[in-house]
Amino acid sequence: MSDPREGRTGEQPAQPPTEPGVALRLAVVLLVAASGAVEAISFVALDHVFAGVMTSNIALLGMAIGRGQGTGVTAAVLALTGFAVGAAVTAAFTRRGASVVTHWSPPVMFCLVxxxxxxxxxxxxxxxxxxxxxxxxxxxxxxxxxxxxxxxxAAMVAAGRAAAPTTYLTGTLATYIVKGAGAGRPDHWVPVRLAALVAGAGFSVALLRAAPEWAGVLPVALAVCAVAAAGVPLMRLGRRSVGR
Structure with a gap:
């Protein structure tokens, strides 16, 4: 005899997803590529500091101070300050947003826009x-x-398990080696994200050499595609809500 709670067909109720869908994973990959493009422009064409890797910038700041290089100190301080301001504003805006694995919350999406x-x-x-x-x-x-x-x-932190780091991948690589490949449970999206970082930086440098004035378009295009991909689960959620 079937349980009424299981529906007329006797099927078990659908379990909520425990992992983000393909659209969100693709959005993360595109954001990684965008960060690679921004890092390349920042390091190669600005003042040889990184836009998103603050560990390296702190080390570069120390080296600049040790060498007495005022330009290097200024660049590192500007990068550290800019990153802190962007992260702090985003954290304040997304603090009350709920983190779920199926989609990125509207505050997170607003910050990415x-x-x-x-x-x-x-x-x-x-x-x-x-x-x-x-x-x-x-x-x-x-x-x-x-x-x-x-x-x-900060937006990716606020998105919780529905996202992953996109601007620094040292921890991602270490976790992949120790808990993934080393334990026989590799996350196949990690190599994709690492490749996206390389591709974003590589194409950005190629643009800087071939058409330097257009180099800034690449990270914009990648970020727009990422937001579009991340918007797919929200649109599906909206359609389901309307259909109820």
């Missing part, structure tokens, strides 16, 4: 200056690039 807008402004400034910004413009762009990576990092 803000990142896209900030990247677009930076790309416009970069193009207007022909890909060769002066000292003051480099400082502004450095701060802005780091702020976008701060926004992205």
């Amino acid at each position: 803000a990142e896209v807008l900030l990247l677009t402004v930076g790309a416009g400034i970069w193009a207007a200056l022909g890909g060769e910004p002066g000292h003051t413009a480099r400082d502004v762009l450095q701060f802005g690039a780091a702020a976008t990576m701060g926004i992205q990092s």
